[in-house]
Amino acid sequence: MFSAAEWVSSLLLAGAVMVFAAGTLALLRLPDPFCRLHALTKIDNLGFGLLVAGLALIQPGWIDALKMLAIWALVLCSSATNGYLIARHSVTESRQ
Amino acid sequence: MIFWWMVDLILCGLMVTLAAGSLFATTLRRRVIFFIAFGLLTAIVWARLQAPDLALAEAAIGAGLTGALLLTALTTEPDATLRPRRSGWLYLSAAALLATGLIAALTTLVPVGHGDPALAVSARLQESGVSHPVTAVLLNFRAWDTLLELAVLLCASIGILNLAPARQAPRHAGTLADTLTRLLLPLLILTAGYLLWNGAFAPGGAFQAGAVLAAATVVLHLGGGVRLPAIGLAQLRVLLALGLVLFLAVGLMPLLSGQSLLQYPGSWAGSLILLIETGATLSIATMLSLVYLGGHPPQGWPVNTDQQAQEA
Numbered sequence: 564m565f566s567a568a569e570w571v572s573s574l575l576l577a578g579a580v581m582v583f584a585a586g587t588l589a590l591l592r593l594p595d596p597f598c599r600l601h602a603l604t605k606i607d608n609l610g611f612g613l614l615v616a617g618l619a620l621i622q623p624g625w626i627d628a629l630k631m632l633a634i635w636a637l638v639l640c641s642s643a644t645n646g647y648l649i650a651r652h653s654v655t656e657s658r659q
Numbered sequence: 660m661i662f663w664w665m666v667d668l669i670l671c672g673l674m675v676t677l678a679a680g681s682l683f684a685t686t687l688r689r690r691v692i693f694f695i696a697f698g699l700l701t702a703i704v705w706a707r708l709q710a711p712d713l714a715l716a717e718a719a720i721g722a723g724l725t726g727a728l729l730l731t732a733l734t735t736e737p738d739a740t741l742r743p744r745r746s747g748w749l750y751l752s753a754a755a756l757l758a759t760g761l762i763a764a765l766t767t768l769v770p771v772g773h774g775d776p777a778l779a780v781s782a783r784l785q786e787s788g789v790s791h792p793v794t795a796v797l798l799n800f801r802a803w804d805t806l807l808e809l810a811v812l813l814c815a816s817i818g819i820l821n822l823a824p825a826r827q828a829p830r831h832a833g834t835l836a837d838t839l840t841r842l843l844l845p846l847l848i849l850t851a852g853y854l855l856w857n858g859a860f861a862p863g864g865a866f867q868a869g870a871v872l873a874a875a876t877v878v879l880h881l882g883g884g885v886r887l888p889a890i891g892l893a894q895l896r897v898l899l900a901l902g903l904v905l906f907l908a909v910g911l912m913p914l915l916s917g918q919s920l921l922q923y924p925g926s927w928a929g930s931l932i933l934l935i936e937t938g939a940t941l942s943i944a945t946m947l948s949l950v951y952l953g954g955h956p957p958q959g960w961p962v963n964t965d966q967q968a969q970e971a
Contacts, residue, residue, distance in 0.1 A: 640839060641843075644838070644839040647833070647835050648832060648833070648836060
């Protein structure tokens with residue numbers, strides 16, 4: 564039988580899969596770079612966050628969970644900056 | 660069991676798809692992006708094959724640095740639309756046939772697993788001075804190969820040094836990018852040090868650590884905001900040669916006391932390997948940075964503000 568942590572974890576992981584699937588679909592279907600960027604940053608922040616939260620819950624040691632959360636924080640910083648950089652590049656490109 | 664079969668099957672399918680994409684996509688930019696994705700997937704495949712050392716090296720060098728290098732090269736090339744040649748498929752199928760034939764011939768002629776080499780390594784791991792078998796092979800049992808690899812890298816970087824001055828740093832990418840650079844740089848240096856130290860008893864080592872340090876150069880160069888003190892040619896030469904010179908010095912020492920080349924004195928082996936790896940990390944980082952920058956970094960690297968002011 565599943566424990567409570569495993570139940571919560573599978574819910575979170577299922578949520579992550581849904582965000583990833585929706586985000587990928589949006590990335591393929593949305594018309595311009597800014598909308599696509601919106602989808603992409605949602606995958607990085609929310610999808611990856613749910614994935615990390617789900618996996619952190621079922622780690623045997625708390626230190627592994629802490630490491631995963633640290634990776635998530637790093638990905639948050641880099642994805643926010645990348646989103647800004649790509650958007651800025653698209654703006655300068657569209658002005659030319 | 661069936662789950663891992665599925666995962667492996669998906670990985671194989673993705674690898675073939677990405678390889679085909681990087682060969683046959685319509686524009687050069689797409690091919691490069693397919694190739695970067697291919698490198699990342701290769702790292703995952705190595706991890707799945709339980710070769711974390713290779714996975715780390717592939718992720719850092721194959722996907723990261725090579726990707727950055729190819730993307731930078733793209734900016735100087737016009738993004739032409741390429742049509743796959745009709746004869747391309749013919750050559751590809753011929754190559755695939757030849758590869759399959761060679762693999763079949765090799766596996767039937769040379770029996771695989773005749774005398775497990777992993778057993779030979781683990782039997783003498785105690786004497787190597789480190790507890791991680793990959794590092795023991797690279798820096799002790801087969802140190803000669805690694806020494807020559809460093810020499811080859813040094814030759815390549817001397818060639819690059821003689822070709823041209825480094826590329827100009829791209830335009831300043833904005834304050835947000837500066838913040839990320841300030842956040843990433845110490846972390847990258849810390850990670851490099853961790854990988855170097857970890858190499859003695861876990862996956863890691865000089866190549867991975869050097870690649871991570873070189874990634875710091877890429878971040879600095881791309882951000883274009885944070886400046887490093889200028890590196891003179893003499894310092895650059897010292898950094899480039901350090902790894903090979905240290906390795907050679909340690910390797911030649913035993914000859915004085917009548918032992919053979921690269922035969923480390925037993926109790927010192929661990930410290931000597933760490934010494935060689937530290938030198939090699941610095942040299943490999945410099946070499947890979949040089950490969951990315953495409954030549955000797957100019958004064959005021961990475962941003963030549965005087966020139967930028969003149970252009971503005």
